[in-house]
Amino acid sequence: MQTTDAITAGPALPPTAYDDWLPALAPLARATGATVSVNLGWDLTWERDRVTRAGGPHLSVRVYDDEVMVGPLWVPDTAVGCAACAEVRERTVLDHPLVGDLTQAMRVPAGPAPLLPELLRTGLDHLAAHPLAPGEAYSVTVRGTRRHRIARSFHCPACGPSREDLTTTEAPAPRPLPSRPAVPGDATRTAASRLVEPGFLRDRLVDDRFGPVRAILRESHAPFAMSMAVVADAPAMGHGRARTFAETEPVAVLEAYERLGGYPYDIPLLTGRSYREVAGQAVDPGSLGRYTAEQLAHPTSRATPFTADTPMDWAWGHDLADGTPLLVPADHAFYQYEYAFRRDRRAARVAGAANRRHYFFDCSSGCAVGANHEEAALHSLFELAERDAFLTSWYRAEPLPHIPVGTLTDPTSRAMVELIRARGYDVHLLVATRDIGLPVVWVIAVNEKDPFPATFSSAGSGAEPESAIRGALREVAQLVTNPVDWTREQVERMVEDPWLVEELEDHVRFSSIPETRHRALAGLGGPAVTLEEAFPDWPGRLERASGGDVRGTLRYVASLFADAGLDRIVVVDQTSREHADAGIAVARAVVPGIVPMCFGHAQQRLDGLPRLRAALRGTGQEHRAIPYDPHPFP
Numbered sequence: 001m002q003t004t005d006a007i008t009a010g011p012a013l014p015p016t017a018y019d020d021w022l023p024a025l026a027p028l029a030r031a032t033g034a035t036v037s038v039n040l041g042w043d044l045t046w047e048r049d050r051v052t053r054a055g056g057p058h059l060s061v062r063v064y065d066d067e068v069m070v071g072p073l074w075v076p077d078t079a080v081g082c083a084a085c086a087e088v089r090e091r092t093v094l095d096h097p098l099v100g101d102l103t104q105a106m107r108v109p110a111g112p113a114p115l116l117p118e119l120l121r122t123g124l125d126h127l128a129a130h131p132l133a134p135g136e137a138y139s140v141t142v143r144g145t146r147r148h149r150i151a152r153s154f155h156c157p158a159c160g161p162s163r164e165d166l167t168t169t170e171a172p173a174p175r176p177l178p179s180r181p182a183v184p185g186d187a188t189r190t191a192a193s194r195l196v197e198p199g200f201l202r203d204r205l206v207d208d209r210f211g212p213v214r215a216i217l218r219e220s221h222a223p224f225a226m227s228m229a230v231v232a233d234a235p236a237m238g239h240g241r242a243r244t245f246a247e248t249e250p251v252a253v254l255e256a257y258e259r260l261g262g263y264p265y266d267i268p269l270l271t272g273r274s275y276r277e278v279a280g281q282a283v284d285p286g287s288l289g290r291y292t293a294e295q296l297a298h299p300t301s302r303a304t305p306f307t308a309d310t311p312m313d314w315a316w317g318h319d320l321a322d323g324t325p326l327l328v329p330a331d332h333a334f335y336q337y338e339y340a341f342r343r344d345r346r347a348a349r350v351a352g353a354a355n356r357r358h359y360f361f362d363c364s365s366g367c368a369v370g371a372n373h374e375e376a377a378l379h380s381l382f383e384l385a386e387r388d389a390f391l392t393s394w395y396r397a398e399p400l401p402h403i404p405v406g407t408l409t410d411p412t413s414r415a416m417v418e419l420i421r422a423r424g425y426d427v428h429l430l431v432a433t434r435d436i437g438l439p440v441v442w443v444i445a446v447n448e449k450d451p452f453p454a455t456f457s458s459a460g461s462g463a464e465p466e467s468a469i470r471g472a473l474r475e476v477a478q479l480v481t482n483p484v485d486w487t488r489e490q491v492e493r494m495v496e497d498p499w500l501v502e503e504l505e506d507h508v509r510f511s512s513i514p515e516t517r518h519r520a521l522a523g524l525g526g527p528a529v530t531l532e533e534a535f536p537d538w539p540g541r542l543e544r545a546s547g548g549d550v551r552g553t554l555r556y557v558a559s560l561f562a563d564a565g566l567d568r569i570v571v572v573d574q575t576s577r578e579h580a581d582a583g584i585a586v587a588r589a590v591v592p593g594i595v596p597m598c599f600g601h602a603q604q605r606l607d608g609l610p611r612l613r614a615a616l617r618g619t620g621q622e623h624r625a626i627p628y629d630p631h632p633f634p
Contacts, residue, residue: 010039071137080135081150084158187546193371261574261586282327287592289605376587386461424449453512511632
């Protein structure tokens with residue numbers, strides 16, 4: 001049924017409603033220059049057909065028994081969502097029972113409420129004066145009206161990528177590093193970035209009905225300003241800690257979007273190739289750390305054995321030195337990757353453990369966000385350096401230099417120290433930097449009041465040592481103030497059988513047992529040093545080396561990795577179209593030979609790392625078998 005070339009009625013719309021609905025929409029079609037379709041309820045086949053036929057801007061109108069949803073105004077080849085994106089997001093955010101099956105139509109069983117045509121006319125008068133922007137939708141109900149921004153979804157069955165878009169056989173073009181002028185006084189951040197600007201991400205991404213960020217909540221129990229970004233489709237929520245709640249909001253959103261980057265939603269992969277087949281243009285999987293035969297055979301292992309002839313999936317990255325494209329195993333490039341549901345992570349909600357396969361059981365270590373690829377890669381390297389230094393120091397179990405906490409001058413750090421002490425813990429600030437010459441600190445809180453929980457640890461890194469210390473102290477302060485939701489008796493068995501350490505939380509619990517206290521204290525007893533002696537001329541040396549450009553900072557940090565014998569860095573771009581639409585880039589740096597942060601005793605991927613073996617020479621740990629003592633990283 002059709003009145004003009006621009007307005008189309010769906011087959012579900014009763015003929016009796018024709019006179020009420022279609023004429024009212026004619027001014028909207030003229031005002032937007034878009035084709036307009038109106039249908040009763042939701043029908044994927046209908047919407048997909050409208051998107052295909054549009055050829056230009058299109059406005060979908062859906063009539064329900066108590067609402068008319070006008071829009072979103074979809075414009076092809078732009079970063080705005082279509083009606084199917086809106087349906088995906090609403091079902092996800094509101095936890096709809098049909099979230100995984102948009103093919104099921106949602107019909108309105110009865111005719112629309114009698115008042116809706118009149119309310120729609122009133123709403124259209126408003127839209128005539130205040131037109132919809134691309135990507136905007138307008139809800140008209142008997143309770144009122146509301147505008148929504150609809151972000152594109154990589155799960156969209158109408159405008160999302162096709163299966164043909166998700167596989168590749170050709171290498172991408174080389175990727176040179178463009179210039180990225182830095183913020184004056186901060187060589188790690190791009191001057192043009194607005195990501196931490198108050199309200200910027202909130203205005204673009206927060207909507208309690210369509211998301212992607214459903215809400216940003218303030219944490220009431222944290223001992224400092226802390227917010228949580230609720231992203232319905234993320235594997236974990238994002239958390240932000242800072243001096244004020246306004247500063248925590250963008251950090252929380254960015255962390256949630258970093259978690260989203262752990263899966264290749266719309267990023268092409270090369271599938272079913274063995275290392276032997278692609279060796280000439282791939283990172284050697286064996287150089288990323290290996291599991292021992294004992295680990296792979298253990299019942300708690302989550303990794304699948306492989307050889308050079310095992311077919312696996314691969315993602316493209318680029319060598320940081322010259323931009324050459326290189327392949328990386330997919331489940332190392334994307335830490336949430338599952339062979340069992342290669343292109344539908346939502347299947348994990350209903351799939352059991354059976355048939356799941358990981359050649360690398362990894363975590364988010366080395367994944368980072370930024371305003372662009374170079375900025376994200378830089379922060380990825382800082383995080384890898386932090387984890388590498390922390391783990392190497394832990395496995396060495398030798399005294400480290402310490403910075404007396406009484407010498408700290410940063411007000412926030414001093415406040416965190418006092419808070420931790422008020423809970424009965426002594427605070428030790430250790431210098432963990434080793435052969436990668438970036439500032440890294442390890443904070444240990446030791447319970448001097450009660451035997452349980454015994455200790456908590458965290459680490460920090462960054463161009464500015466005071467900021468690294470502040471971040472590590474905040475995390476430890478949160479650990480000592482959080483309620484302990486486990487008992488000593490529940491975790492004591494881990495002392496006799498460390499294979500029971502299976503999850504991230506188990507590592508924290510292991511370090512809380514009084515019987516492991518001596519192990520955590522092995523790093524104490526080193527010489528006292530000042531902050532300047534620990535990290536001389538930081539961040540000044542970085543500022544000078546950067547030349548005022550994040551690209552220069554990235555190259556300098558890469559040179560510090562090379563000085564430690566880590567001369568190959570491959571950066572995987574994890575940025576989906578959803579990230580790009582929000583102005584966010586996500587990257588994971590893959591560094592063969594670095595010590596990987598893994599959780600679970602059976603998952604510690606420490607075999608085949610000559611640099612780690614060299615670091616253990618001359619210590620009491622040199623001849624110990626892998627896996628070593630479970631680390632306490634939270």
